[in-house]
Amino acid sequence: MSIVLYWHPMSSATPIACALTELGVPHDRVKIDIRTGEQRRPEYLALNPNGKVPTLTVDGAPMFEALAIHLWLGHRFGIEQGLWPAAGTPEALQALSWCTWSYVTYGAVVTRLFLATQGEEALRSPVQVEAAVRGLNEHLALLDARLAKHPWMLGAEYSLVDLVVGSVVGYSVYLGAPVQAHPHVQAWLTRVQSRPAMQIDA
Ligand SMILES: N[C@@H](CCC(=O)N[C@@H](CS)C(=O)NCC(=O)O)C(=O)O
Structure with a gap:
């Protein structure tokens, strides 16, 4: 599985980087400079129409909104590591x-x-x-x-x-x-x- 985090330092993307690290999920990071407007480039808006960081892609498929990403990480990687409760509990x-x-x-x-x-x-x-x-x-x-x-x-x-x-x-x-x-x-x-x-x- 190929995971990429689009991020900017000290931003809403930072807790996602921490969660990926806590879970030990291998991933690449692509810095989006939100001070120079990179988040409004068409190629980034194609991944995140909201034009903000973070964005996560999973085998090329994008998702956005930090809360949604946290919940997905919890379900996908956290349960097997005892860092997220099993469904139905x-x-x-x-x-x-x-x-x-x-x-x-x-x-x-x-x-x-x-x-x-x-x-x-x-x-x-x-x-x-x-x-x-x-x-x-x-x-x-x-x-x-x-x-x-x-x-x-x-x-x-x-x-x-x-x-x-x-x-x-x-x-x-x-x-x-x-x-x-x-x-x-x-x-x-x-x-x-x-x-x-x-x-x-x-
Ligand atoms: N709830 C949003 C908040 C994201 C957010 O506000 N990100 C800020 C950085 S902390 C951003 O990308 N700002 C750039 C902009 O608004 O142009 C999410 O999780 O995607």
Whole structure:
């Protein structure tokens, strides 16, 4: 199987590079310079009509959206390595729920904080920042309650769900999410971020 990741450093493609490394999946990487507009070239848009990184091709067939790629990697490679729960188990249902929660529900508030702190001038406001931080705080309380029960997202063992959720929460810390107010999340995030696969330069 030939797998190619189209990426840019320190971007939404970075967690995918980490997941491929964690899973030990052989692949090639093609850098797309999003600062010079390579993501809008016709040949790239043919792979990813959304014009963003990441894109993954599998034997030449493209897929896009980081969450979709994570879920595919989990099913295709994670189950056989014990890094993703088998289909039909209660853990598989939780894996889909928490990965989607992080990218969609938590991610929406992260985007709100991004716009309020780093977006165009007209969208920046202390009121928006305060509302976004309050929203993230409420979401982080849900995560903290789960991680108070067991060390990893699915229980006693690390899984790709920790990498996926940890990537989004880690990015939110960079923007100012109040993770330090949630001790179980804080301790878990430190463990997730210290895994060798998270140290890659991508
Ligand atoms: N949800 C999207 C987000 C991707 C995204 O925003 N990628 C950014 C880099 S972090 C990008 O490619 N930006 C280039 C652009 O918007 O032109 C996905 O996973 O594909």
